[in-house]
Amino acid sequence: MTYENILSKTENSINYITINRPNKLNALNKATIQELHEAFKAADSDKAVKVIIVTGSGEKAFVAGADISEFADFDVENGGKLAAKGQELLFDFVENLGTPVIAAVNGFALGGGLELAMACHFRVASDNARMGLPEVSLGVIPGYGGTQRLPQLVGKGRAMEMVMTAGMIDAQTAHGYGLVNHVTSQEEMIPLAEKIAGKIMRNSSVAIKGAIKAVNANYQDGINGFDVEISEFGNCFGTADFKEGTTAFLEKRQADFPGE
Incomplete structure (x- = not known):
């Protein structure tokens, strides 16, 4: 299948999904969320695929957030529908996928980008990664599961601080918090994810x-x-x-x- 906003390929039983909107720092819009849903669904149904690795194109960002221009004029009803639909199509969908999903977090993972990474089963990060939930600086809260998954991963106090300050943390801090499993150089990030995938694929x-x-x-x-x-x-x-x-x-x- 051909996608406009993402890339998907399978090699050696690993499906690689890449968010491919580098000019927008791979920001998530509705079309990208839909395409990600379709790519994850297709990979999960393919018996040849044993592990999925998701990352962002370029060196600057995994996903630098949601595409704010799409919802800046929404009202209460539309805002609620946006969050509900996004969680159903992508974030909850990925979390409950039967195929293991590794997020390879390169560069910025902010807002919806961090929420996508947290929905994956675990995370490896490049040493230039920066993560945060800046939504309150826009007058909203995280709507794609961020207020739920972040406390599960880092604890309530740290999650409250990250959400309320709208600040970013670096990769080493994220590792210390338990938000990511491993930190490595950008060049070694995908090879490390592949090495872990190889260990997974030896099992049932x-x-x-x-x-x-x-x-x-x-x-x-x-x-x-x-x-x-x-x-x-x-x-x-x-x-x-x-x-x-x-x-x-x-x-x-x-x-x-x-x-x-």
């Missing part, structure tokens, strides 16, 4: 999907995460991956998971 994709569902359940209102874990654990016993994994272990060989 079916079990990983169940693990993602179980971990996410802990953060969902009205859901008992332990019950979900028990259910997903039990489901594993009916998979070909479980049979192969246990057989390979007993035979002292590397497992060759069928992904079923």
